[in-house]
Amino acid sequence: xxxxxxxxxxxxxxxxxxxxxxxxxxxxxxxxxxxxxxxxxxxxxxxxxxxxxxxxxxxxxxxxxxxxxxxxxxxxxxxxxxxxxxxxxxxxxxxxxxxxxxxxxxxxxxxxxxxxxxxxxxxxxxxxxxxxxxxxxxxxxxxxxxxxxxxxxxxxxxxxxxxxxxxxxxxxxxxxxxxxxxxxxxxxxxxxxxxxxxxxxxxxxxxxxxxxxxxxxxxxxxx
Numbered sequence: 001x002x003x004x005x006x007x008x009x010x011x012x013x014x015x016x017x018x019x020x021x022x023x024x025x026x027x028x029x030x031x032x033x034x035x036x037x038x039x040x041x042x043x044x045x046x047x048x049x050x051x052x053x054x055x056x057x058x059x060x061x062x063x064x065x066x067x068x069x070x071x072x073x074x075x076x077x078x079x080x081x082x083x084x085x086x087x088x089x090x091x092x093x094x095x096x097x098x099x100x101x102x103x104x105x106x107x108x109x110x111x112x113x114x115x116x117x118x119x120x121x122x123x124x125x126x127x128x129x130x131x132x133x134x135x136x137x138x139x140x141x142x143x144x145x146x147x148x149x150x151x152x153x154x155x156x157x158x159x160x161x162x163x164x165x166x167x168x169x170x171x172x173x174x175x176x177x178x179x180x181x182x183x184x185x186x187x188x189x190x191x192x193x194x195x196x197x198x199x200x201x202x203x204x205x206x207x208x209x210x211x212x213x214x215x216x217x218x219x220x221x222x223x
Contacts, residue, residue: 064112080125095151102155130218154199
């Protein structure tokens with residue numbers, strides 16, 4: 001007979017899944033599998049799939065729980081731009097604590113309750129900032145897709161050790177220095193800056209460009 005537990009539920013499984021997946025100073029974070037969860041919960045892994053359809057269903061539920069943590073951390077009374085900036089940074093920061101989850105999911109439609117709440121807040125903030133209703137879906141998608149992509153990129157980086165990151169940097173730098181300066185003048189003049197660019201810096205650059213576009217769109221709408 002498989003091992004089962006009367007205390008097992010979606011909530012209990014998700015609680016333990018977050019513990020397994022979290023990256024801390026003394027815990028690198030683990031892959032979420034039926035085996036790892038079953039071992040942590042003391043049940044046969046088949047019991048996990050009585051509460052989730054498959055691994056994808058589990059990962060989406062874990063991601064939705066993480067989004068809930070993010071939403072709870074956001075300032076409720078800030079300006080719409082500030083609210084979105086805080087959400088953007090919190091996605092990258094918080095999903096970076098769960099690198100396996102973020103790197104496995106990639107660009108998805110998060111349609112559970114917390115994911116839907118996050119997207120509703122993005123659209124509401126953009127409308128409040130003056131983005132026309134006919135353009136708001138595009139601007140929402142640009143904002144959300146870049147936020148999720150950078151969160152996944154940060155997660156992949158977090159899964160590498162410092163030694164692996166340093167080795168990859170050195171290999172990329174050496175390869176670029178093999179290029180001919182006369183053929184790649186702009187690349188050669190900014191090799192170290194390019195290679196040292198972090199996801200956080202990219203995020204800030206994106207936000208600056210994004211807000212300029214939003215302000216231009218809103219001002220063009222003003223009579």
